[in-house]
Structures are given as structure tokens and as C-alpha cells.
Amino acid sequence: MPQDRTVRNALLTVAGLALLAIVLYLVQEQGGTKLQQVFALFAIWGTAAVSLNLINGTTGILSLGHHGFMLLGGYTTALLILPELNRERIATSARSLMNEFTLSLSVENWASKLGLEALAAPEALWLRFIVAMFIGGLVAAAFGLLVGIPSLRLRGDYLAIVTFGFGEIIRLLASTDMLSSFTNGSLGYTGVPGLVGKSLWWTFGVLAITVFFMSRLKFSSYGRALQGIREDEVAAQAMGINLAYNKVLAFTLSAFFAGVAGGLYVSWLSSARLDSFLFFLTFYFLVAVSVGGTGSVTGTLMGTALVVFVLQYGDPLEQTYPLTTWVFAGGVLLALAALGTFVYRGTLRLRPRLNAAVYLLAALALLTVIVSYVGPSFDWLQGDFRAFGLRRIFLAVLLIVIMVFRPSGVLGRAEFSWAWLLRERRDEPTDEERAQDDWMHKAAAPVGGDEPRAAAHPLLELGAKDEDNGAGGEIDARSNRAGRTQSDEGRET
Amino acid sequence: MQTERRRRLTLSRLAPWLIGAAVIVAIMARIVFLVTQRDYNPSFFAGAMLQSLQLGSLYALIALGYTMVYGIIRLINFAHGEVFMVGAFISYYIFSRTPYAITWALMVAALSAFGLMYVVSLWRGRLTDPVVLGAGLLGFLSLTLTLSSSQLGWIAALLLSMLMTGVIGILLDRVAYRPLRGAPRISLLITAIAMSFFLQNAGVLAFTGNVTAYRPETSWTQTMQLQFAGGTIYASRVVILVLLLTIVLVVILNLFVTRTRLGKAMRASAQDPEVAQMMGIDVNRVIATTFLLGSMLAAAAGVLWGLSYGTLSQPAVMGLLPGIKAFAAAVVGGIGSLPGAVIGGLLLGFMENFFTALIPGVTQYRDTFAFALLILVLLVRPSGIVGEDLSEKV
Numbered sequence: 001m002p003q004d005r006t007v008r009n010a011l012l013t014v015a016g017l018a019l020l021a022i023v024l025y026l027v028q029e030q031g032g033t034k035l036q037q038v039f040a041l042f043a044i045w046g047t048a049a050v051s052l053n054l055i056n057g058t059t060g061i062l063s064l065g066h067h068g069f070m071l072l073g074g075y076t077t078a079l080l081i082l083p084e085l086n087r088e089r090i091a092t093s094a095r096s097l098m099n100e101f102t103l104s105l106s107v108e109n110w111a112s113k114l115g116l117e118a119l120a121a122p123e124a125l126w127l128r129f130i131v132a133m134f135i136g137g138l139v140a141a142a143f144g145l146l147v148g149i150p151s152l153r154l155r156g157d158y159l160a161i162v163t164f165g166f167g168e169i170i171r172l173l174a175s176t177d178m179l180s181s182f183t184n185g186s187l188g189y190t191g192v193p194g195l196v197g198k199s200l201w202w203t204f205g206v207l208a209i210t211v212f213f214m215s216r217l218k219f220s221s222y223g224r225a226l227q228g229i230r231e232d233e234v235a236a237q238a239m240g241i242n243l244a245y246n247k248v249l250a251f252t253l254s255a256f257f258a259g260v261a262g263g264l265y266v267s268w269l270s271s272a273r274l275d276s277f278l279f280f281l282t283f284y285f286l287v288a289v290s291v292g293g294t295g296s297v298t299g300t301l302m303g304t305a306l307v308v309f310v311l312q313y314g315d316p317l318e319q320t321y322p323l324t325t326w327v328f329a330g331g332v333l334l335a336l337a338a339l340g341t342f343v344y345r346g347t348l349r350l351r352p353r354l355n356a357a358v359y360l361l362a363a364l365a366l367l368t369v370i371v372s373y374v375g376p377s378f379d380w381l382q383g384d385f386r387a388f389g390l391r392r393i394f395l396a397v398l399l400i401v402i403m404v405f406r407p408s409g410v411l412g413r414a415e416f417s418w419a420w421l422l423r424e425r426r427d428e429p430t431d432e433e434r435a436q437d438d439w440m441h442k443a444a445a446p447v448g449g450d451e452p453r454a455a456a457h458p459l460l461e462l463g464a465k466d467e468d469n470g471a472g473g474e475i476d477a478r479s480n481r482a483g484r485t486q487s488d489e490g491r492e493t
Numbered sequence: 494m495q496t497e498r499r500r501r502l503t504l505s506r507l508a509p510w511l512i513g514a515a516v517i518v519a520i521m522a523r524i525v526f527l528v529t530q531r532d533y534n535p536s537f538f539a540g541a542m543l544q545s546l547q548l549g550s551l552y553a554l555i556a557l558g559y560t561m562v563y564g565i566i567r568l569i570n571f572a573h574g575e576v577f578m579v580g581a582f583i584s585y586y587i588f589s590r591t592p593y594a595i596t597w598a599l600m601v602a603a604l605s606a607f608g609l610m611y612v613v614s615l616w617r618g619r620l621t622d623p624v625v626l627g628a629g630l631l632g633f634l635s636l637t638l639t640l641s642s643s644q645l646g647w648i649a650a651l652l653l654s655m656l657m658t659g660v661i662g663i664l665l666d667r668v669a670y671r672p673l674r675g676a677p678r679i680s681l682l683i684t685a686i687a688m689s690f691f692l693q694n695a696g697v698l699a700f701t702g703n704v705t706a707y708r709p710e711t712s713w714t715q716t717m718q719l720q721f722a723g724g725t726i727y728a729s730r731v732v733i734l735v736l737l738l739t740i741v742l743v744v745i746l747n748l749f750v751t752r753t754r755l756g757k758a759m760r761a762s763a764q765d766p767e768v769a770q771m772m773g774i775d776v777n778r779v780i781a782t783t784f785l786l787g788s789m790l791a792a793a794a795g796v797l798w799g800l801s802y803g804t805l806s807q808p809a810v811m812g813l814l815p816g817i818k819a820f821a822a823a824v825v826g827g828i829g830s831l832p833g834a835v836i837g838g839l840l841l842g843f844m845e846n847f848f849t850a851l852i853p854g855v856t857q858y859r860d861t862f863a864f865a866l867l868i869l870v871l872l873v874r875p876s877g878i879v880g881e882d883l884s885e886k887v
Binding site: 060062064150153154156157158160161162165166168169172173175176177279280283286287290387388389390392393395396397399400403404407 | 688
């Protein structure tokens with residue numbers, strides 16, 4: 001890349017960061033409460049999603065236990081930082097499950113016992129918060145170590161289920177006698193100070209540290225090792241990568257940042273309750289990682305922005321509308337589906353472009369729209385309807401669509417770059433590179449009949465498979481071999 | 494010439510038997526202790542046994558769907574628990590509207606009989622086959638009868654819910670899983686998770702957001718009293734229904750898989766989809782059939798669940814725990830194996846229900862226990878009790 005572009009990109013980056021800082025300043029000082037909350041939530045979930053990306057994207061292990069890590073970090077932070085007033089309230093409450101000892105666990109107490117008056121002072125709350133969040137992260141990391149150990153024996157979907165099981169076990173145990181003296185059962189704690197979780201500087205500061213750490217890690221020797229494991233475990237092992245150490249390391253680091261994000265999250269919610277840490281949290285992060293780009297830190301942030309936007313500003317979707325509006329919207333969706341199929345067939349050069357599916361969808365769309373207009377005059381479609389949960393359905397559908405049409409996410413593994421944004425062409429290949437390409441094409445040609453096709457564009461492959469339905473199916477030879485030997489595992493997205 | 498050497502008895506081969514024996518001895522000792530020291534009546538344990546069998550049968554029915562799908566496309570169908578939930582709610586909305594007016598009953602019965610004929614024609618090949626026509630006629634008559642009677646409404650609900658949920662299963666495969674046939678298994682699993690999330694929320698949208706009482710007008714849900722060893726067992730009659738129906742469905746499934754061409758195709762595809770396809774088997778049709786059968790069994794389990802416990806919890810959470818426990822059962826039994834799923838289901842139901850009867854105070858750990866068992870089995874013996882070794886090797 002020429003020198004001037006490097007300079008330009010650096011300048012653009014600095015300008016972008018400065019712009020972000022100005023936006024944050026404006027939101028913090030001028031913006032409404034809702035806007036501040038949304039920004040803070042983006043930073044908190046972004047931290048968690050980026051940490052999930054280390055396992056799911058960089059290491060290629062599907063982990064579904066992130067809500068468990070966040071729960072641990074969140075509860076630890078909340079317990080250590082809970083103000084004295086709220087502790088007394090719990091202690092005097094009849095339904096409290098906590099005891100003397102667990103109620104005395106707080107950074108403030110520890111500081112005054114150690115004689116660190118500066119730390120115990122009321123105005124040093126932020127400092128205590130940092131200590132508490134750090135300890136919360138460590139607790140989560142210790143659990144991450146535990147969860148990482150199964151990854152030495154298991155792979156793929158079984159491992160995913162095991163991580164899911166661990167995440168759920170944490171949540172279930174937290175309400176049993178074993179842990180309820182720490183967690184106060186299903187009541188949880190209320191009154192967690194919002195000082196850190198509601199402040200944009202703190203949340204974005206943590207996010208910035210996480211992003212910096214993760215992107216440095218990705219391109220460090222550790223990150224390369226993790227990516228090697230993702231590509232091919234056997235080859236990575238043959239190259240001298242210690243699989244056990246690296247996998248457990250990935251889990252531990254990821255759990256640490258998830259725990260810190262959990263600490264921020266309870267502060268944002270200003271309460272720690274078990275039903276804030278259900279599986280849907282992990283699902284949202286999974287959507288963020290998968291949509292943005294599995295393995296891409298910036299992609300994950302983009303995905304998080306989308307998820308947070310849909311969940312926080314999607315409430316118009318869930319309001320009460322007349323039934324005719326809903327039917328009309330369904331018709332519009334069907335029409336879009338018809339158009340999408342048409343365009344899709346066009347880009348894949350499938351003929352005829354207007355196949356039966358397009359006609360069927362278009363006819364259905366037309367019918368639905370007509371019904372939505374004609375219906376009321378026949379006493380149909382009276383009344384209103386409220387589509388509760390439509391935001392979540394939208395996210396689920398989005399994830400399915402992404403998995404079907406672009407399994408690696410929008411950015412894939414690539415990071416955001418100015419060249420990508422500005423759609424710059426790469427430099428022309430040199431003569432030497434051209435010669436190498438020619439040689440490769442010649443060398444590859446005779447093998448073509450025997451080996452399965454080299455992976456073309458995923459869309460092209462789908463299209464090709466769509467065409468040979470008559471031959472009895474779409475089971476791809478490549479995938480079946482993978483299904484038996486498992487050598488393809490993790491070579492995904 | 495080599496003489497056949499006796500396989501050496503090593504500790505690792507003996508371990509499962511030893512553990513099993515130890516557990517049984519411990520349970521027996523505990524029962525004896527409770528009966529002699531704390532004055533428990535043996536009928537208490539017999540009652541707990543019945544309940545365990547009931548719960549185990551339900552898990553077995555759901556686990557069969559997991560195991561069949563995993564056997565063929567190596568997918569942990571995360572959405573299967575939600576299919577179970579959908580089946581239960583569909584049946585609720587059918588029986589709660591019985592008795593139908595005769596015209597409606599005829600129409601619904603005709604439509605469903607046609608659906609039934611289609612399902613049977615998967616097995617017999619043609620729509621005009623006498624068996625298909627007979628099944629259609631039988632289905633039409635019985636559905637007309639059951640739909641127009643409030644006492645038998647739940648039977649209509651069972652049959653219709655099985656049919657409709659089966660179709661939903663096929664749609665699930667067609668929409669979400671089939672486009673990903675060539676994709677890595679992790680992408681498939683993520684899609685399954687998304688589908689599960691989708692069905693949870695679509696369930697809230699389509700059915701209700703609340704806990705629903707599930708009480709059809711039938712004498713099957715009444716309590717019965719049995720004399721046993723000097724005590725009385727109070728059990729719901731539905732236990733008998735659950736056991737009977739489970740046995741019938743499992744036998745039918747077994748006959749289907751072992752005796753029909755499509756069942757043979759199914760076994761072939763489970764062994765090796767690629768070669769099966771070369772032999773002229775339409776693997777996609779086989780997979781669709783698998784989803785159909787699995788979802789039908791899950792719907793039956795949903796109806797029986799409702800009858801057994803009298804309530805359906807919120808659609809958003811109802812499928813999750815039974816689903817994951819049934820998956821644990823499938824893994825315990827050996828995923829990919831049909832008898833394994835039944836054994837695993839019964840075993841899990843037994844452990845969950847009987848242990849809580851044996852040891853007071855562990856009820857709160859029931860769900861934790863299922864997850865812990867799942868993790869433990871996956872880690873220690875991923876092939877399960879009777880399964881082939883499907884653990885991931887290079």
C-alpha cells in the first residue's frame with residue numbers, strides 16, 4: 001500500500017475516534033436518558049459480544065454459556081459494591097436468604113479493615129467499582145477455566161451443548177440453597193449504584209480496552225495460534241501449538257471480559273436478578289457475532305449496534321395495530337420475498353428468473369394485500385392485534401437468513417478498514433503474481449475431475465445445488481466426507 | 494490358525510456395570526433404610542416408580558425425535574423442545590373448541606384425513622394404495638366422531654396435533670435446515686438455536702403468553718387408588734394412558750423403521766447419506782420423513798404432558814427444559830439409536846423423579862442434575878449406553 005494511503009487511513013482513524021468522542025460528549029451532556037441508556041447498553045453488550053467473538057470467531061468453538069459468565073461477574077460485582085443501606089434492607093427483610101457473612105462481603109468493608117481510608121471514602125466509589133468489576137471478572141475467568149477444560153475432549157456441537165449446560169447450571173444453582181446465601185435467591189439485589197454502568201465514559205472506556213485487547217490479541221502469536229486451531233486442529237498441533245493451553249486460555253480470557261461486562265450490566269440495570277441473565281443474552285451476542293462477522297471484532301460491534309437498535313427502538317413493531325395493517329404488512333413482506341427471490345435468481349444467473357416460487361409468492365402477496373383492503377367490508381379482519389415479541393422474532397429470522405445466505409456474516413473474518421468502506425481496489429497484481437496464478441491454474445486443472453470443486457462463492461454453490469434437485473438432493477459430497485471424518489469441523493464461516 | 498482369545502476384563506470395561514450395580518445397591522439400601530427407620534410405606538415408592546415411568550415415557554417420546562434427526566443429519570435439533578411445545582398448544586386449541594358443529598367436524602376431518610393419507614403414502618408410495626385409502630377413511634370417520642364429541646375431543650386433538658406438528662417439522666427442515674445441507678455443522682446448530690428462539694416467540698405470538706390450564710373433559714385424568722403392600726397408591730389414570738400410548742407409538746415407529754422401504758432408506762441414510770444417495774435413495778425425502786416422525790412423536794408427548802400435569806407453562810419456556818432433558822436422555826442412551834433413546838428417557842425420568850422421592854430436599858436440584866448428567870455423559874462416554882461411537886474423531 002502506498003505511503004499516502006497509510007497516512008490517510010491513520011488520519012481517518014483519528015478523525016473517526018475524535019468524532020466518536022464528540023458524539024459521546026454530546027450524548028452524555030445533551031442527550032436524553034433513553035439515548036444515554038442505549039449508548040451505554042451498546043458498550044456493555046459490545047464488550048460481552050467482543051469477548052464471545054474470541055471463542056466463537058477466533059478460536060472457532062461455539063460457546064453458548066456466556067450468560068453464565070456474565071451472571072457470575074455481575075453478581076460478584078453487585079455484591080461487592082452494594083451500598084450499606086441496601087444491605088441493611090436485605091438483612092432486615094423477612095424473605096432474605098443471605099447471612100451475616102455474605103452481607104459483610106464488600107470492597108468498602110475490606111478497605112476499612114485494611115486501613116485504606118481513601119478507598120473506603122464515599123467519593124472513591126468509582127475506584128471500588130473498578131476493584132469489584134476486576135474481582136467479578138476474575139471469578140468469571142475461574143469459571144471459564146472450568147468450562148474450557150471440556151474443550152480438550154469435545155468438539156463442535158457436543159462442546160456447544162456442554163457450554164450451554166454450564167451456563168444454565170450456574171443460573172439454576174444460583175437459586176438453590178447452595179448459592180442462595182450469596183445471590184439472595186430469586187430476589188437478587190436491588191440498588192446497585194449506576195455510577196459506572198450508566199456513564200458513557202466508563203462503559204465506552206471498558207469497551208475500548210476490550211476492543212484494543214482483543215484486536216491486539218487477534219494479531220499476536222496467541223491469536224494466530226487460536227486461528228490455527230479454528231482452521232485445523234491437527235495441523236495446528238503438528239505446528240507445535242499446545243491445543244489444551246490455547247483453548248483454555250481463550251475461554252478464560254473471554255470469560256474475564258464477559259464477567260466485567262456483567263458487572264457493568266448490573267450497574268446499568270441497577271439490580272442483579274436471575275432473570276436478567278437468561279439464555280437470550282447469549283443468543284443476542286450470538287446474533288451480533290454471526291451477523292457482523294464471525295471472527296471480526298469490528299463486525300461484532302456492528303452486529304451489536306444492530307441488535308441493540310432493534311431491541312431498544314423496535315417497540316413500534318410491538319404496538320397495537322388494526323388487523324388489516326398486519327395483513328397488509330404480511331402482503332408487503334411476501335412481495336419483498338418475491339422480489340428477493342427474483343433478484344437472487346438474477347445474481348446467480350438462474351433461468352428462468354421468474355420461476356414458480358416467484359409467481360407463487362407474488363400471487364400470495366397480491367391476494368393478501370387485496371384481502372387487507374376488501375376484508376373489512378365483509379366483516380373480516382375486525383379488531384386489533386398486538387404482536388408481542390416481534391423484535392425477538394426479527395432477530396431470530398435475521399440469524400437464520402444470515403446463516404443461510406452469508407454464513408460468515410457481513411464482514412466475514414475481515415476487520416473494518418477504510419479501503420473496504422471506500423471500495424478501493426487492491427493494487428494491480430505484479431507480473432510475477434500473474435505468472436504464479438497461471439501456473440496454479442494449470443496445475444489444478446487435471447485434478448478437477450477427482451476432487452470436489454474448490455469452494456466457490458457460497459451463493460454460487462447454493463444456486464448450483466438448487467438446480468440438481470432432480471438428482472435426488474442437495475447433500476454435498478464435500479460435507480459428507482466432513483461428516484464422517486470430522487476434518488472439516490471448525491473450518492467454518 | 495488363531496484361537497479366539499477371550500476379551501480381557503479390564504477395569505474400564507467393567508466400570509459401567511460396577512457403577513450401575515453400586516447405584517442399584519445404594520437405592521435398595523436407601524429404600525430399606527427409609528422403610529425400616531422412618532416408617533415409609535413401600536407403596537410410596539411404587540407410586541414414585543409409576544410417576545417416574547410416566548415422566549420417562551414422555552422424555553423417551555421427545556428423545557426419539559432428537560436421536561432420529563441426529564442419526565441422519567448429525568444435527569442437534571435445538572428447536573425440538575419447541576416443536577413439543579407447539580404440539581401441546583395446538584392440541585389445546587383443538588380440544589378446547591370441541592364439540593364442533595357437524596359441518597365443521599366433517600370439513601376438518603376431511604382435510605386431516607387427506608393429510609393422513611399423504612403421510613401414509615410416504616410409506617406405501619401411492620395415494621391410491623388400499624392401505625392409504627383405508628387409513629384415510631378410518632381417519633375421516635374417527636376424526637368426525639371425536640371432533641363432534643366433547644368427551645373424545647382430546648383424541649381428535651392428539652391426532653390432529655400430531656399431523657399438524659408433523660407438517661411444522663417438515664417445514665422446519667425445508668425452511669431452515671435444508672438450505673444448509675452442505676454447510677458446517679456449527680452453522681446448522683446456530684440455525685437450530687435461532688429456530689428455537691423463533692418458535693418460542695412465535696408461540697407467544699400465536700398462542701398465549703400465560704400459563705394455560707389443560708383439562709379436556711375425559712375420565713383419563715381422574716385419580717385412581719391401588720392397594721399395594723399394605724398401603725394405597727394414589728395415581729392418575731393418565732399413567733396407564735401414557736405408558737400404553739408410548740408403547741404403541743414406539744412399536745409403530747420400530748415397525749416403520751425395520752419393515753418398510755422408507756424405514757430401510759432411513760437406516761441406510763443414517764449409515765451413510767452419500768452412498769445412500771448413490772443407491773437411488775432420495776435423502777431429502779428421508780430427512781423430511783424423519784422430521785415428520787420426530788415431530789409427531791413430540792406432539793404426542795405434548796398432549797400427554799398436558800394430560801399428565803394439567804397445565805402448560807408459557808410457550809417461551811415450556812419447551813426448553815423438557816427439550817434439553819430429552820436431549821440428555823438421547824445422549825445417555827446413545828444418540829442415533831432408537832432403543833437407546835427409550836432407555837435413556839426412562840432412565841432420566843427415573844433418576845429425576847425417583848431420586849427426589851428417595852432423598853428429600855433435592856427437588857431444587859432436579860434441573861441442575863439433568864444438565865450435570867448431560868455434561869458428564871458427553872465428557873465421559875459420548876457414545877452413551879448402547880450407541881455407536883459418534884464422538885468426534887479426526
